[in-house]
Amino acid sequence: MSPEIQLAGIHPRSEKLIELTRSYERAKTSWSQVEVQFEQETKELVKLQKSLGFRHISDGALGWQDQLRPISRSLKGVESGTRYSRWFDTNTFYQKPIVVGKISAGEIDPNDFLRTELLTGERSPKITLPGPYTFSQLSEDKHYENYPDLLSDIAIAEREIIKRLRKEGVSLFQLSEPCLVYQPYRELFRNESEVELALNAIRSVVKDNPEEFVVQTYFGDVAPIFPKLLDLPVRSIGIDLFETNVSSLSEQTSKTLVLGVVDSRESYVEDPYWIADTARKLSEQLDVQNLVFASNSDLKFVPQGIANQKLEALSKASQLFEASR
Amino acid sequence: MSKLFPVQEIGSLAKPKWRTKGLRQPLSSQDLSEAEEWAEKLGIDDFHDRAKNIVKTCDEKERAKEVLELSTLYGLRLFETAGVDNDGVGGEQQRVEMYEHVIKAVQGMHLLGHVHSFDYKYFNKGVAESKISRKHPIYAPEFSDVKKYAQRAVKVPITGPYTLMDWSFSGYYVQKQGASSPKTRKIEAKREFLQDIVEQVVRPEIRDLVNAGASWIQIDEPAVTTHPEPQEMELFVEAWNETVRGFSCKFSDHTCYPSEIGYKVLAEYAPKLDKCDQLALEFANRDTSRLGVDESSREGYSDLKHFVDAGFSGEFGLGVAHVHDFTGNVSSGAGEAVGRDLIESPELVRDRLLYATKIVGNPAKIWANPDCGLRTRTWDVSFAKLANLTKGAELARETFE
Numbered sequence: 016m017s018p019e020i021q022l023a024g025i026h027p028r029s030e031k032l033i034e035l036t037r038s039y040e041r042a043k044t045s046w047s048q049v050e051v052q053f054e055q056e057t058k059e060l061v062k063l064q065k066s067l068g069f070r071h072i073s074d075g076a077l078g079w080q081d082q083l084r085p086i087s088r089s090l091k092g093v094e095s096g097t098r099y100s101r102w103f104d105t106n107t108f109y110q111k112p113i114v115v116g117k118i119s120a121g122e123i124d125p126n127d128f129l130r131t132e133l134l135t136g137e138r139s140p141k142i143t144l145p146g147p148y149t150f151s152q153l154s155e156d157k158h159y160e161n162y163p164d165l166l167s168d169i170a171i172a173e174r175e176i177i178k179r180l181r182k183e184g185v186s187l188f189q190l191s192e193p194c195l196v197y198q199p200y201r202e203l204f205r206n207e208s209e210v211e212l213a214l215n216a217i218r219s220v221v222k223d224n225p226e227e228f229v230v231q232t233y234f235g236d237v238a239p240i241f242p243k244l245l246d247l248p249v250r251s252i253g254i255d256l257f258e259t260n261v262s263s264l265s266e267q268t269s270k271t272l273v274l275g276v277v278d279s280r281e282s283y284v285e286d287p288y289w290i291a292d293t294a295r296k297l298s299e300q301l302d303v304q305n306l307v308f309a310s311n312s313d314l315k316f317v318p319q320g321i322a323n324q325k326l327e328a329l330s331k332a333s334q335l336f337e338a339s340r
Numbered sequence: 341m342s343k344l345f346p347v348q349e350i351g352s353l354a355k356p357k358w359r360t361k362g363l364r365q366p367l368s369s370q371d372l373s374e375a376e377e378w379a380e381k382l383g384i385d386d387f388h389d390r391a392k393n394i395v396k397t398c399d400e401k402e403r404a405k406e407v408l409e410l411s412t413l414y415g416l417r418l419f420e421t422a423g424v425d426n427d428g429v430g431g432e433q434q435r436v437e438m439y440e441h442v443i444k445a446v447q448g449m450h451l452l453g454h455v456h457s458f459d460y461k462y463f464n465k466g467v468a469e470s471k472i473s474r475k476h477p478i479y480a481p482e483f484s485d486v487k488k489y490a491q492r493a494v495k496v497p498i499t500g501p502y503t504l505m506d507w508s509f510s511g512y513y514v515q516k517q518g519a520s521s522p523k524t525r526k527i528e529a530k531r532e533f534l535q536d537i538v539e540q541v542v543r544p545e546i547r548d549l550v551n552a553g554a555s556w557i558q559i560d561e562p563a564v565t566t567h568p569e570p571q572e573m574e575l576f577v578e579a580w581n582e583t584v585r586g587f588s589c590k591f592s593d594h595t596c597y598p599s600e601i602g603y604k605v606l607a608e609y610a611p612k613l614d615k616c617d618q619l620a621l622e623f624a625n626r627d628t629s630r631l632g633v634d635e636s637s638r639e640g641y642s643d644l645k646h647f648v649d650a651g652f653s654g655e656f657g658l659g660v661a662h663v664h665d666f667t668g669n670v671s672s673g674a675g676e677a678v679g680r681d682l683i684e685s686p687e688l689v690r691d692r693l694l695y696a697t698k699i700v701g702n703p704a705k706i707w708a709n710p711d712c713g714l715r716t717r718t719w720d721v722s723f724a725k726l727a728n729l730t731k732g733a734e735l736a737r738e739t740f741e
Binding site for chain 2: 025027028030033036037039040080081099101104105106107108109110199200201202236256257258259260261262276278281282283293296315316317318319320321
């Protein structure tokens with residue numbers, strides 16, 4: 016079977032939707048007009064994924080205002096605040112969660128996370144969430160005396176959120192953990208003991224149904240912690256091929272690898288032959304049997320037309336890869 | 341300049357409605373009523389003659405030219421009337437904004453579309469589709485108008501090459517790389533793209549500006565502190581040094597809103613920047629709004645120490661006025677919060693300058709300026725902030741007399 020293709024995060028809004036949201040903000044368009052366009056574009060994205068042979072369908076999280084917001088708003092003990100912080104080294108920003116009390120799952124509205132009504136009946140819906148370590152790293156803690164307690168409580172609360180989303184039919188959860196591999200906001204990079212804490216938090220999130228989880232890394236080189244990630248009891252591990260020193264990867268694995276093999280921060284649409292060839296070399300190097308092709312992170316960093324072309328390139332590359340096996 | 345704590349503008353002013361509308365369609369006398377009010381405040385004596393010409397002209401290009409020239413004159417006069425010592429280019433009235441203005445003048449690049457920044461905010465991102473070069477002068481026409489009307493010193497802010505590269509897609513430069521590793525391909529593309537921006541776009545522009553009489557060029561590099569890795573910082577330094585090589589005018593860097601560790605990293609590399617006479621940095625945004633020259637009252641300026649410790653020996657353009665929405669509390673005597681604006685009191689500006697002097701050690705090395713351009717504030721607010729800024733600089737000066 017050809018490698019699966021998956022969306023790996025937030026998909027971009029179209030120019031039309033962008034204009035409508037801007038107009039809404041200037042009080043020149045009603046929310047209902049914006050909502051119609053959100054719905055229309057979500058349907059189009061679902062249709063595109065189906066036509067390209069996706070086995071897990073995402074709604075593209077078009078309405079998410081940043082990568083952390085829905086989780087922030089579903090947690091007790093966390094305030095959204097009004098401060099915007101830079102999302103890693105991109106020219107995009109997120110509302111910094113402020114931890115003001117003990118964290119637990121609050122009232123969870125699945126509609127904050129996904130367009131449940133548009134995914135009903137779709138094959139194996141997938142959702143992308145920030146992993147517990149990344150969420151804790153990008154928050155401002157004003158409550159906990161010990162970082163491990165903060166991380167542990169986030170993991171427990173996230174597990175509750177996931178339970179609720181599972182009831183809505185979601186069957187694949189991507190936990191994005193860029194902070195495991197890139198921390199441009201810190202003077203000292205995380206040490207080994209912090210990695211252990213992070214991995215324990217992930218184990219805590221996934222413990223009910225580990226086979227439903229992908230742990231995705233991006234913006235940094237996964238090589239130094241790759242062996243440890245492979246030990247996680249999850250279905251797949253995702254790597255950013257545009258930041259990883261691929262020649263340093265040597266571990267063989269029976270796990271599925273999600274290859275971030277199109278660059279979500281570059282508009283150049285990768286050649287499907289190049290994608291297939293790159294994937295083939297890596298699969299031989301690591302003797303991996305199961306691959307998923309994806310973008311290295313959210314495609315929201317490129318305009319929608321480019322993002323869709325990149326998905327098409329992945330689809331074509333998947334067929335080429337299979338044909339060459 | 342021998343005066344202590346001279347005041348400088350740092351970037352853009354908001355575009356008046358008549359300026360924006362006048363570039364797209366004919367203006368009526370009614371459209372120019374706001375300009376008429378400001379003409380009195382700013383002493384634009386020939387406003388009525390200019391307004392008549394703008395209203396009656398049928399030639400679109402002629403009207404746009406006159407509107408841009410007039411708005412530049414207004415910007416310059418606003419700074420002068422507020423008491424600013426260096427008026428820049430009058431608030432960058434002739435530029436759409438700092439990024440698009442340049443990309444539109446680059447052969448081989450085009451604006452690809454909008455990308456989500458946060459909430460309902462987006463930015464238009466350009467892509468290199470072939471080897472790039474400069475299509476036409478970017479800032480020189482504006483500088484020509486500025487020279488005509490400026491009554492005080494001027495400097496020309498330009499967008500730096502590292503930021504232009506970082507805010508663009510490399511496109512063609514990625515495609516042409518031969519390396520098979522995606523990571524290597526990306527790094528090589530970035531380096532080559534940056535080199536071409538320096539050689540083909542920015543250096544020709546600086547040459548034109550210097551030949552036209554520019555004596556001070558401010559290179560805006562907000563993107564540099566977003567990539568604190570040594571490899572990226574070295575790339576920035578290399579690009580800077582190549583950019584300024586061989587030119588004899590004064591150069592300064594403006595950087596603002598860094599990541600948590602951004603200034604510390606920039607400080608480490610600042611001494612390696614050739615001919616960088618001044619670092620103009622944002623600080624007021626992170627400072628308290630209460631009076632005092634002690635460390636806790638002036639916590640926003642603590643990062644200044646990194647630059648001094650690292651051995652940067654040039655001047656500092658000190659951000660002493662906030663330029664974005666303000667939501668905090670203001671202590672007695674430190675200023676006034678009006679709606680979403682903070683109007684810093686002269687005393688708060690003074691205390692910020694005096695505290696910085698304690699760190700830097702030499703008051704002659706400190707200029708006073710807003711954190712960044714004032715484009716998000718109304719002209720009334722910008723004027724009030726600048727007027728207090730100049731009064732605060734005067735108060736600081738008095739302590740040394």
